[in-house]
Amino acid sequence: MNEVRPQLDELLFSSVEGVSVESVKVTGTIVRVEARTTAMRAACPGCGCWSGRIHGSYLRIPRDLPAAGKFVVVSLRVRRFVCAEDSCPRKTFAEQVAGLTRRFGRRTERLRSALVSVGLALAGRAGARMTDVFGSPVSRNTLLRLITSLPDPPIATPRVVGVDEYAQRKGRIYGTVLVDVETRRPIDLLPDREADTLAAWLAERPGIEIVCRDRAPFYAEGATRGAPQALQVADRWHLWHNLGEAAEKCVYRHRGCLRPVPAPPDEPQEQEEAEPTASSPWPTGHRFAERTRAKHATIHALLTAGHSKRSAARQLGMTLNTILRFSRATTPEELFTGQWQSRATKLDAYKPYLDQRWQEGCTNAWKLWEEIKEQGYPDGYGNVRNYVSRSLRGKPQPVGPRPPSARAVTRW
Template identity: 65%
Template sequence: MRIDACSTAAGAACSDCGRESSRVHSSYLRFPADVPSGGRRVVLHLRVRRFFCPEPSCERRTFAEQMAGLTRRHSRWTERLRSTLAAVGLALAGRAGARMAQVFGVSISRSAVLRLLDALPEPEVPTPRVVGVDEYAARKGRVYGTVLVDVETRRPVGLLPDREASSLAAWLAKRPGIEVTCRDRAPFFAEGATAGAPQAVQAADRWHLWNNLGDAAERAVARHRQCLRVLVPDREENADEPTPPEEEAHSPWRSDRFANRIRARHATVHALLEAGHSRRSIGRQLHMTHRTVKSLADAARPEDLFRGQWQHNRTSVLDEHKPYLDGRWDEGCTNAWTPWEEIVPLGYRGSYGRVSAYLWESAPHRGRSPHSHRHPAW
């Protein structure tokens, strides 16, 4: 669809100096696209005039008139079509926005949609009352920044290129209306919040409160797991019976289920390598990361991959002192503190807790429970 139009104004203002001019230099045609109508493409044929600038000191000798609300310099779209495409880009971004624009008859690339979004002015963000401060990774382990979120509306209000206390303090100082800052326990965030918003109350956010509580509970249970262990029957009574696999390991991480899974994955990877597949194709077929495939391919035996709690035969600094501890127990010394003090001069460099844990583990099979100067605090 073609629409012919022209301006009836007596003159126009210079785009540089702003002086009005009615002296026409020439005219030409512009063909900006408009919002489609009834599924048909709309193109305007505008007769645009060029004027002489009346200001002698102005560097621009001639200028073209612009129709307010309709055209702008060097634009092939009307302002109405530009705002429509920008709204589509805000809702769907690049590729999806370009596909949606083609539905109603406008051909545009994803890059053009993103350029429209970049040209939009920054929205006016009111000063938040409660601001959340946390870090984000531009490159994990190397480059970190600071993200600031309005806790009440749950919308980001600022991004800082680093996580320095001075950057956070400068951002907070420009917004004196902040009343509460929610942050983690990082020292640089504490310093920045104190310097930039001394009037604000500092609090830990909900996620870090629950995370810290969970970590503390896990450490407490791990430290006193011997207190929670259910006593098992004496092994000497059932010596003739085979030991079930689940009783061979005190921790579920030491069960054969995880070891067998590693052995199966190791065999599959090496079979694919022998068949001529590359490591990249193996990762795609088995849905593994490049690092996982590399560790499985580099290991000659699956047992080489058993680390940490998967190792059934781990060595301990207490191993060479266990005969001495067993002898002291048989002599009647059930106070864990006493043998610990005795093996320290003999070269033991571990903690008292490890000695106490060993005696607690062997106590059900010896018939007596060890005494300790330390009791778990709940």
């Protein structure tokens, strides 16, 4: 043990003055180093006066960096001195070893610096896993506390400062963030977004030449009062955002102009396709229309096969009056007359406009409802949705290349 003591003394405390290693004990996975301070006097942290009068001593046991995979614990005996200055509020004070200990510290400065470096590089959880690897395990909260205890780095007065808001609680509590635009680093956080707070912050920094802000009136007032010498400009993000919104609204209003006019179809084909639609108030594919057509075909098939009307009613589970009504109709379309589809509705006056907009390429039922609502349509969205899904979905749209969307043009 005596042979390795000078080597450990030189290895562990070669850069620390005023410390003498007395013994080194290795027990299992722990290396215990017993040391004591050798300085003759110390400076009072309260008044700065030097004192050599010893009041007593006690043990401090800070942890050090691991060695050869073993935990290193330093049993350091430090002294408490009596302050010789009568006006000093401190009567006694404990000596601190520069580069080794600090007040209330449970780790040596070397271990503390290593943990701070890990925390700055990897933050909480990942840093805690890394400390387990090199043999100095700490929790993620410990790493975060070490980082927050570091003093703020000195920041020079920026020449171009960016001002914007941030949400502490969205919709309720907002603050102000200030960024050095040239270095792209945040400088400070203000607790609110009031003009007085910003003006006071800018007034303390007369070297600011340009204030890059959004278009909020309170930021404009604060920048004018706090930095009258600075040039105020709009930041790049808000310029692009406002330009994009204006472009999207403009393109959406004139999107119909981008669609080419389709070539008119042949007249005979159009008449042939229009005849079955004009004869039936229900379009093909409507569930009530299809059900009525199926019943009509079944009843007429039974009657043609020689069954009586009463027999058809028994087989199909229908009343005799229903069988009579279906038997009198030569086509299913005759049964549709007088149904609820032929009744006048509040949407009838707007159906020509809806058909026109459908042909222009607007297939969004919600957008169509908003447009006719501005024209005075009193009902809700459901009726427009039903009309679009039942009556307009089957109608062909103009033939031709689909124009680019408003957002696509905005991105261009």
